[in-house]
Amino acid sequence: MRRRVLVLVGATTSLVLIAFLVPLALLLRTVAADRAVQGATVEAQAVSSLVATGDRAALALSVAQVDATSAYDVTLFLADGTRLGAAAERSPLVELGARGTSASAVVPGGREIVFAVRDPSGTGGVIRAFVPDAELTRGVTRAWLLLAALGIGLLLVSLAVADRMARSLVRSTIDLAAVSHRLARGELDARADPQATGELGVVAGALNTLAARISELLREERETVADLAHRVRTPLTALRLDAESLSDPRDAARIGAGVDGVQRAVTSAIDQARRRGAEPGGERVVSDAAATVSDRIAFWSVLAEDTERETAVDIAPGPLPVALGRADLEACVDALLGNVFAHTPDGTAFAVRLTPREGGGATLTVADAGPGLPAGATAALRRGVSGAGSTGLGLDIARRSAEQAGGTLRLEPAERAGLRVVVELGPPGTAP
Structure with a gap:
């Protein structure tokens, strides 16, 4: 732009x-040419006044003196063929003057001026x-050089003024872009300068309004999540009491573990809502993928046994x-x-496979022998999209967890049938 x-x-x-x-x-x-011609005309007219005196010796001396002191060549041609002053040939213009006509013309090397006189x-x-x-x-060359210097000077001054104005515009634009990038990184307290030049100030004010609105929406979201979590805790406490009152210890333990899982999920939702919009560069989130995955497999293995599913x-x-917190990984x-x-029949x-990832981190693979996804159903990775009547949030949660850990999620067909989901989890320090 500058x-x-x-x-x-x-x-x-x-x-x-x-x-x-x-x-x-x-x-x-x-003007320079006219000035020179006028000077020559004046000197020639001065000589013409001497012709009328009739004194040949004085006339010869006067013409010689004028020619010697003048910047021009002055010559007097008399009717008897006598030539006084500077040496010159009788040109056609001189012949025209001899017939009584004064004139001037451009000739090789300069300009010739003749005046007809009478003795x-x-x-x-x-x-x-x-x-x-x-x-x-x-003096023309010198004047042209002065004009050229004046033109260059004016051009440099205009460029200097334009550069100063351009710097101001570019600086405001760069500051505006920097604020937008800070907002994109989650620094919701970043604000642009509404006093910027012209329309940039209007854009800065609109960006500040947008940032304030985003902060307000996030605050409302956090309050809504916290309120919802608070309301869920009461029925969870009732479920826990009901589970403890069961006569079968195994059932009580299983239902109690489920209630604990829901309790952890609710607590995690509250923590995430509180962390959202926090300043970047805070404490890095790290967890042990081996221990976390092992704990969750132990939890799901009870349900797998009840539904007669073979688990590897x-x-x-x-x-x-x-680079992912334990709650998010769970x-x-x-x-x-x-x-x-939810999407495969019982049995x-x-x-589930967890392996180290080259360069750090881990790779989590979950494969099943079910019907798999329909052909072209890659939209299942988008939030709220599902082809089986569910909410469509499962794969989106996994995808966002992978991206949060600096990795990716991809869907692949299993070796024999079904679906294989591969989640790449980056090492600590690689999260965006």
């Missing part, structure tokens, strides 16, 4: 200077003044640190295994 402003101002100023200085330069050359006897004569090109253009588990020995594993139980086998 370069474009400078180019525009430079081009405009150059056109204006050319339109002004070129005619002025031509005028100066014309006391009435005999005609011709005064010739020759103005060389050097006299016709005297391959978890690399830990620790396997990843939610990711629960979402993937929950999809298996469908599944496998």
Whole structure:
């Protein structure tokens, strides 16, 4: 933008200077030529007054003196063929003057001026003044150089002023872009300068309004989540009491574990709502993927046994640190295994594998022998999209967890049938 402003101002100023200085330069050359011709005319007319005296010796001396002191060649041609002053040939213009006509013409090397004169006897004569090109253009080169320097100076001044203005515009634009990037990183207290130049100030004010509105919406979301979590805790406490009152200890333990899982999910939702919009660069979130996945497999294995599902588990020995909190990793594993139980019939086998990732982190793979996804159903990775009547949040939770850990999620067909979900989890320090 700054370069474009400078180019525009430079081009405009150059056109204006050319339109002004070129005619002025031509005028100066014309004025210099006219001045030289006028000077020669005055000197020639001074000689013409001496012709009328009739004193040949005094006339010869006067013409010689004028020619010696003048910047022009002055010659007097008398009717008897005598030539006084500077040596010169009788040109056609001189012959025209001998017939009584005064004139001037451009000749090679300069300009020739002739005047017809009469001596006391009435005999005609011709005064010739020759103005060389050097006299016709005297001072023109210097004047042109001064005009060129003036034009360059004006151009530099205009570029300096334009650069100052462009810097102000570019600085405001860069500051505006920096504020937008800070807002994108979650720094919701970032604000642009509404006093910026022109329309940039209007955009800055609109951006500040948008940032304030986003902060307000996030605050309302946090309050809503906290209120919802508070309301859910009461029925959870009742469920816990009901579970403890069961006569079968195994049922009581199983239902109590489920209530604990829901309690953790609610607590995690509250923590995430509180962390949202926090300043970047805070404490890095790290968890051990091996321990977390092992705990969640142990939880789901009870339901797998009840639904007669064959389970294959391959978890690399830990620790396997990843750039994801334990609660978020648990939610990711629960979402993937929950999809298996929700979208495959009872008795469908599944496998869970956790391996170290090259360069750090871990790779979590959940595969099942179910019907898999329909052809072209890649939209299932988008939030709220599902082809099986569910809310469509399971794979989206897993995808966002992978991205939060600096990794990715991809869907692949299983070796024999079903679906395989591969979640790449980056090492600590790689999270965006």
